[in-house]
Amino acid sequence: xxxxxxxxxxxxxxxxxxxxxxxxxxxxxxxxxxxxxxxxxxxxxxxxxxxxxxxxxxxxxxxxxxxxxxxxxxxxxxxxxxxxxxxxxxxxxxxxxxxxxxxxxxxxxxxxxxxxxxxxxxxxxxxxxxxxxxxxxxxxxxxxxxxxxxxxxxxxxxxxxxxxxxxxxxxxxxxxxxxxxxxxxxxxxxxxxxxxxxxxxxxxxxxxxxxxxxxxxxxxxxxxxxxxxxxxxxxxxxxxxxxxxxxxxxxxxxxxxxxxxxxxxxxxxxxxxxxxxxxxxxxxxxxxxxxxxxxxxxxxxxxxxxxxxxxxxxxxxxxxxxxxxxxxxxxxxxxxxxxxxxxxxxxxxxxxxxxxxxxxxxxxxxxxxxxxxxxxxxxxxxxxxxxxxxxxxxxxxxxxxxxxxxxxxxxxxxxxxxxxxxxxxxxxxxxxxxxxxxxxxxxxxxxxxxxxxxxxxxxxxxxxxxxxxxxxxxxxxxxxxxxxxxxxxxxxxxxxxxxxxxxxxxxxxxxxxxxxxxxxxxxxxxxxxxxxxxxxxxx
Numbered sequence: 349x350x351x352x353x354x355x356x357x358x359x360x361x362x363x364x365x366x367x368x369x370x371x372x373x374x375x376x377x378x379x380x381x382x383x384x385x386x387x388x389x390x391x392x393x394x395x396x397x398x399x400x401x402x403x404x405x406x407x408x409x410x411x412x413x414x415x416x417x418x419x420x421x422x423x424x425x426x427x428x429x430x431x432x433x434x435x436x437x438x439x440x441x442x443x444x445x446x447x448x449x450x451x452x453x454x455x456x457x458x459x460x461x462x463x464x465x466x467x468x469x470x471x472x473x474x475x476x477x478x479x480x481x482x483x484x485x486x487x488x489x490x491x492x493x494x495x496x497x498x499x500x501x502x503x504x505x506x507x508x509x510x511x512x513x514x515x516x517x518x519x520x521x522x523x524x525x526x527x528x529x530x531x532x533x534x535x536x537x538x539x540x541x542x543x544x545x546x547x548x549x550x551x552x553x554x555x556x557x558x559x560x561x562x563x564x565x566x567x568x569x570x571x572x573x574x575x576x577x578x579x580x581x582x583x584x585x586x587x588x589x590x591x592x593x594x595x596x597x598x599x600x601x602x603x604x605x606x607x608x609x610x611x612x613x614x615x616x617x618x619x620x621x622x623x624x625x626x627x628x629x630x631x632x633x634x635x636x637x638x639x640x641x642x643x644x645x646x647x648x649x650x651x652x653x654x655x656x657x658x659x660x661x662x663x664x665x666x667x668x669x670x671x672x673x674x675x676x677x678x679x680x681x682x683x684x685x686x687x688x689x690x691x692x693x694x695x696x697x698x699x700x701x702x703x704x705x706x707x708x709x710x711x712x713x714x715x716x717x718x719x720x721x722x723x724x725x726x727x728x729x730x731x732x733x734x735x736x737x738x739x740x741x742x743x744x745x746x747x748x749x750x751x752x753x754x755x756x757x758x759x760x761x762x763x764x765x766x767x768x769x770x771x772x773x774x775x776x777x778x779x780x781x782x783x784x785x786x787x788x789x790x791x792x793x794x795x796x797x798x799x800x801x802x803x804x805x806x807x808x809x810x811x812x813x814x815x816x817x818x819x820x821x822x823x824x825x826x827x828x829x830x831x832x833x834x835x836x837x838x839x840x841x842x843x844x845x846x847x848x849x850x851x852x853x854x855x856x857x858x859x860x861x862x863x864x865x866x867x868x869x870x871x872x873x874x875x876x877x878x879x880x881x882x883x884x885x886x887x
Contacts (some may be wrong), residue, residue, distance in 0.1 A: 378852075380821050393484050408819045411479075412882050414826055420523065420837035422484030423477060424794055426530040426575070429491065429846035430466040434459070437467075438503035440496025442532035443543065443835050444849070445590035452644065458852030463685060465867050470513045470867055476860060480875055481882035486839045487513070488530035488575065489564075491556055498534035499552045505657045507563060514567050520559050524568045524739060525736070525793075525839070527644065528557050528625070530575040530589070531849075533836040538592055542887060544614040545582070550621050561633045569639035570795070571629065572714050574623040574802035576646045577615060578670050586736040598733035607735030609694050616696035619677055623705040643678070644714030644793045647671045648766075648772035649780075650723040651753070653745055658725035662742045665690075666723045667780070669740050676815075679785045680706035690739050712836070713781070714793035719766065720753055720773035757797045757817070763858040764798050769813075778828040778835060795821055796841035801854040805870060808861045809819065814874040822881075824874035840878065844869065 396634055412421070418744050428434075428444055434439070448454045477485055491498065493506035517524050533543050541548050548559050557573065565571075574580075579590065586607050588595035594605030622643050650666040652659040668676070668684040676684045682701040687695060698706060722745040732738050746753055746768060754770035774795070781790060797817045799808070818840065847860035853864055859878065861870040 349855050389569045403876075405815070405873075405880045406819070407877070408823055409565065410819065410826065410881055412426075412884060416829065418835070420791070421448070421878075422482050422486055422523070422525065422839040423488035423841075423843035424525075424839040424847055425486040425842050425844065426464070427490040427493070428460055428530070428532045429842075429848065430464040430844060431493075432462040432465040433467040434461045434463075435534070437505045437509070438485075438493070439490060440492035440498075440503075440726050442490070442492050442537040443535055443538050443591040444532055445460050446535050446591060447540075447593050447816055448850075450593065452851050453593075454469060455852040455854045456701060457460065460847045460849065461755070462864075462867075463847040463866075466844075467509060469867065469869075471516055473860075474513075474516050474522055474873060475521050476869060476875070477843065478520040480692075480871070480879045482522065482524050482878070482882065483882075484570075484837070484839070485843070486525040486527065486572075487516055488532075489533055489560055490821070492530065492532065492534040492536075494559065495534065495556055496536070497538070498537035499555060502559070510564060514564055518567060524564075525558065525570040525571070525572065526564065526568045527572040528560055529573065529621075531554065531580060533591075543592060544584075544617050545610060547617060547620075550624055553621040554624045554628060558628050558632075559623075560635070561629055563638040565633050565639060566763065569637065569641060571641040572644045573625050573641065574825045575644045575793075576616055576716060577618040577622075577643075577674055579646060580612040580618065581615040581673075581734055591793075596733055596735055599735050599737060604780075607733070611736040612691060612695050615673060619674060620702065622678075623702070623709045626709040627670035627705050640711035642710045642712040643674070644716060645671055645674055646716040646794075647777045647781075648718065649770070649776045650721040650744075651720055651773075651776075653724035653748060653756050655724040659723065662725040663723040663738065666742045666744075669736075669742075671781075673881065675713070675785055677703075677706050677782075678709055679707070683689055683718075687739075690741075694734075697881065710787040710788065712789040713775065713789055714791050715781070716794035716841070717774050717777050717792060718795060718797070719768050722748055722753060738800070739767075756765055757799075757813070764851075767797060769817050769820065771817075771824045774821050775828050776825040778825070778833040779831065782828075782833045787832070790833065790835045791837035791839070792825065792835065792840035795838065796857050796859075798848075798855045798857045801845075801852075801856055803856065805861060805863065809870060809872050811859075811872045811874050814859070814872070815877045818874060818877070 434445060450461060489510060496503050510702050516883060537543050537552060543549060583590035584592055585605060587597050588600035588602035593602055594610055595602040596605060596607040599607045615791060626641050650663040652663040664881060665686050668686040672684040683695060724743045725745045726741050754768040756767055759766060797814055797832040842857045844860040845856040845862040846854050859872055859875040861872055
């Protein structure tokens with residue numbers, strides 16, 4: 349029987365390699381499911397490296413051998429979302445600590461003070477990855493845990509934590525992939541000079557990055573400078589939906605900001621942060637540390653809503669204003685022409701020296717890819733305050749002629765309203781990058797789906813929809829690789845349930861269930877699905 353990605357073997361009824369499946373009686377299905385849940389709970393609590401032989405997972409014909417030799421499979425999280433100890437052991441506050449104190453900003457007034465407590469439980473999480481046959485862990489380094497004031501005095505307790513984490517990963521055969529900046533700018537720098545809006549941030553960021561290279565680079569060989577700078581720019585400075593919560597009055601409930609200029613200034617400074625950090629790494633560390641460095645960009649695929657030229661242009665404009673905003677300068681040394689023509693003088697300029705640093709400043713490109721949206725041209729009939737959204741001038745839809753672009757991941761709650769299960773979007777994203785940006789080395793640094801945070805443990809463990817999601821996207825990933833796209837790795841988001849920023853604990857992306865009252869870890873069915881997929885054949 350195949351039940352949304354789960355197969356229950358019927359002894360003596362199936363020949364090896366046969367595709368035929370028997371439909372089991374409902375009672376038998378229930379008993380087998382109960383057996384699986386009991387086993388999963390017991391494995392998570394005892395650390396046993398086993399699961400019942402009566403349970404087999406449908407990988408859709410995929411296996412580790414389906415992908416190129418040396419292909420890296422990993423899981424991902426970020427520091428602020430899992431570590432906890434937000435105000436302890438010397439860590440300074442970040443802009444997110446301050447932002448979440450605004451009344452009504454975060455669901456249920458949640459905080460990241462404890463989160464999943466990976467600061468203390470990192471060994472459990474690394475052990476889980478090793479038992480699930482993962483190769484690597486993508487984590488981030490909290491800037492304010494290393495430099496509580498953003499610069500100057502070092503918090504050596506924070507350094508010691510990352511040394512412990514990295515050393516334990518290596519001891520367990522898990523390769524570290526470190527993100528240097530994942531949303532959590534030290535609050536001290538925001539207060540001192542408005543953070544990413546000041547060119548001063550480039551010096552402080554690159555000093556932090558170099559400290560990481562110098563301190564951890566003997567063991568960390570895979571670096572990512574920034575995570576999703578487009579999200580930081582548009583949500584932090586365009587509509588105020590994320591820290592530091594700045595925007596013009598016309599675009600959000602902000603107390604300060606300018607949506608017409610600040611998103612572009614913050615983005616420009618982040619590109620320079622990235623480029624200078626890469627230059628330092630290449631000049632001083634790469635040769636003897638023998639590592640590589642890249643950036644992580646998010647890329648929702650934008651499909652034209654209709655065949656009208658206006659909608660086709662709108663979809664391309666959306667791609668240029670999200671992906672191209674950062675990738676175009678890195679590949680071609682300038683912003684996309686669509687942005688230059690639309691934004692005009694409000695768009696910062698690269699100097700000749702800037703271009704020398706920025707152009708070619710990646711050894712690999714990280715892509716966070718989840719879904720697709722329809723894009724269509726807006727027809728503005730009234731004057732609107734200048735801003736990033738007006739410049740973009742694109743409307744987004746999740747359905748065409750009443751037909752959704754794909755199944756909505758969460759149908760009941762308002763969480764992740766943007767997230768639809770659209771596997772073909774990954775193929776389109778990768779082939780677009782190959783065609784328009786010279787087929788760079790790509791790593792899928794995030795891909796996954798969520799479920800309601802209040803799901804019970806038994807239902808949370810039975811995450812068959814997540815299995816279907818991963819199987820669909822990995823199938824499209826293999827198709828892209830077969831068609832010549834240079835993808836060398838894939839990371840599931842996320843390893844464990846996390847603090848999901850403004851959604852707090854009301855949504856769960858993990859393949860491992862976290863009981864946020866006891867902090868116990870319970871691998872879900874999707875975790876064991878990955879374990880089967882990534883099984884290493886003995887030669």
